[in-house]
Amino acid sequence: MTEPHSPTAAEFWEARYRDGGRLWSGRPNSLLVREAGHLAPGRALDLGCGEGADAVWLASRGWRVTGVDISHTALERAALHAAEAGVRDRTAWERHVLGETFPEGPFDLVNAQFLQSPxxxxxxxxxxxxxxxxxxxxxxxxxxxxxxxxxQTEPPFEAEFPTLRGVLDELALPEADWTVETLETVRSVHVSPEGVEGFREDNVWRVRRGEA
Structure with missing residues (x-):
């Protein structure tokens, strides 16, 4: 008997975007707004940009943004969003299978919101x-x-969630070169598809590299 095919990350995410309508709200993630709203614009990289809401928000604030995603469909929607928002000239879109290829830097801001995958x-x-x-x-x-x-009493799949200290340890950033500016778990209201109100907790890391 032939074993069932397990989709690659590229197949999974392309199917998720292609086989349905818009997945996300089109609004920037609130923790991006909170953590980056005060930063002076420069060159930004948005990893796992999806349909482009975060990249478009950054571009609207004067950043020149490269949005990266694994899905062709997501990038097409992101480019359309940027055009409709009037920031097409400050955005660029690149398809990468992160972990295999990565955009050329450096960048004044590297943003990765919920870069997690089943x-x-x-x-x-x-x-x-x-x-x-x-x-x-x-x-x-x-x-x-x-x-x-x-x-979520019955999780749909097994997952390991990162801890604040665990990610810092994995990054192993030299303390002499980096300053931790935010290291926080944030709880927010989260409503189930059936309308059950609850909460979800997200971890936030904002670290700044020292000047050369």
Missing amino acids: VELDQQRILRQAADAVAAGGTLLLVMHAGWPSW
Whole structure:
């Protein structure tokens, strides 16, 4: 009997975007707004950009943004969003299978919001490459789910959620070269598809590379 085919990350995410309508709200992630709203614009990299909401928000604030995703469909939607928002000239879109290829830096801000996947993803390698891509004086901003929503009594798949200290240890950033500016678990209201109100916790890391 033939074993069932397990989709690659590229197949999984392309199917998720292609086989349905818009997945996300089109609004920037609130923790990006909170953590990056005060930063002076420069060159930004948005990893796992999806349909482009975060990249478009950054571009609207004067950043020149490279948005990266594994899905062709997601990138097409992101480019359309940028055009509709009037920031097409400040955005560029690149398809990468992160962990295998990575955009050329350096960048003044590297943003990765919820770079988590139910299919194989070399998260540790990607986050180290993200840190390596930060320019002198630049910022690395990571936001990841710390666990399932409170109402999720039967998780749909097994998952290991990153801890605040665990990610810092994996990054192994030299203390002489980096300053940790935010290291926090944030709880927010999270409503289930059936309307059950609960909460979800997300971990936030904002670290700044020292000046050259």
